[in-house]
Amino acid sequence: MSGLRNLGLAVAMLAASGGAALLTWSYITTKRRKEEQKEDVIKEEQKEEVVAKEEYLPVESQVAERCMLLAAREQPQREPQTRKRQVLVLGLDGSGKTSILNSIVTNRGNHSTVPTEGIHAVCITNGKSKMEFLEVGGSEQLRPFWERYLDRAFALVYIVDSTDHGRLPLAKKHLHQLIQHDSSLPLVVLANKQDLENAYHITDIHDALALSEICEERKLFLIGTHVATDGSELPSSIEDTQEFLAQLLLETH
Numbered sequence: 001m002s003g004l005r006n007l008g009l010a011v012a013m014l015a016a017s018g019g020a021a022l023l024t025w026s027y028i029t030t031k032r033r034k035e036e037q038k039e040d041v042i043k044e045e046q047k048e049e050v051v052a053k054e055e056y057l058p059v060e061s062q063v064a065e066r067c068m069l070l071a072a073r074e075q076p077q078r079e080p081q082t083r084k085r086q087v088l089v090l091g092l093d094g095s096g097k098t099s100i101l102n103s104i105v106t107n108r109g110n111h112s113t114v115p116t117e118g119i120h121a122v123c124i125t126n127g128k129s130k131m132e133f134l135e136v137g138g139s140e141q142l143r144p145f146w147e148r149y150l151d152r153a154f155a156l157v158y159i160v161d162s163t164d165h166g167r168l169p170l171a172k173k174h175l176h177q178l179i180q181h182d183s184s185l186p187l188v189v190l191a192n193k194q195d196l197e198n199a200y201h202i203t204d205i206h207d208a209l210a211l212s213e214i215c216e217e218r219k220l221f222l223i224g225t226h227v228a229t230d231g232s233e234l235p236s237s238i239e240d241t242q243e244f245l246a247q248l249l250l251e252t253h
């Protein structure tokens with residue numbers, strides 16, 4: 001629109017005062033272009049500052065840093081901001097988020113023994129599709145940060161410890177608060193630790209989390225999972241979750 005306006009202005013000036021006006025106009029537009037370029041640089045710098053500020057929490061894993069470096073090297077051109085490749089992984093502390101992510105990365109049962117004190121990111125490349133999983137620790141101090149990461153995600157994976165009966169109401173409260181922020185974000189609930197004897201069955205988890213109250217328009221899945229303790233092969237439930245997310249990513253873009 002402003003290009004058209006400039007052209008109209010140039011034609012009018014030419015008609016009125018000949019070639020000198022064209023030179024004047026081209027000088028003005030060159031100057032304006034330089035000013036615009038300068039503004040672009042300033043805007044880019046401001047944007048980077050915002051992105052830096054948005055990294056609220058220390059990145060725990062070196063895998064994440066490597067993943068980000070690789071991503072930066074592989075993609076000289078920035079992807080459009082609308083292209084979301086991130087799966088946000090949330091759930092109360094001890095529910096098994098890191099253990100599940102470690103198992104996906106190593107392709108076998110891989111338990112975590114260290115609570116996540118910030119964020120933990122892993123990058124999975126499957127053929128041409130690349131997906132980032134971002135876990136934010138589930139401790140009480142970190143839960144207020146959870147919702148800040150929702151905007152970047154194309155799906156939310158919410159993990160519950162199926163044996164932590166006493167804290168299911170708390171897990172439910174946080175889940176319902178989170179999904180209020182985005183009415184269409186696909187939700188995958190993993191009822192983890194199904195290997196343990198006292199684990200609630202997924203139908204009990206369905207009821208305890210009041211999943212029937214979640215709007216029908218949202219894609220919602222509930223899967224029973226466990227992480228093998230003996231380092232054996234990735235349980236099929238986790239493989240299915242991974243495949244399902246890859247499919248969701250394809251559908252979303």
Ligand SMILES: Nc1nc2c(ncn2[C@@H]2O[C@H](COP(=O)(O)OP(=O)(O)OP(=O)(O)O)[C@@H](O)[C@H]2O)c(=O)[nH]1
Pocket residue numbers: 091092093094095096097098099100111112113114115116117136137138139192193194195196225226227228
């Ligand atoms: N038996 C069994 N134990 C599990 C399973 N998944 C995780 N655990 C154990 O549960 C504990 C917590 O697992 P984490 O993966 O660290 O849990 P988290 O959700 O990442 O916890 P935070 O990082 O503190 O939010 C660890 O001792 C794991 O070994 C599972 O499927 N079965």
Ligand SMILES: [Mg+2]
Pocket residue numbers: 097098099112114115116120135137138
């Ligand atoms: Mg963790």
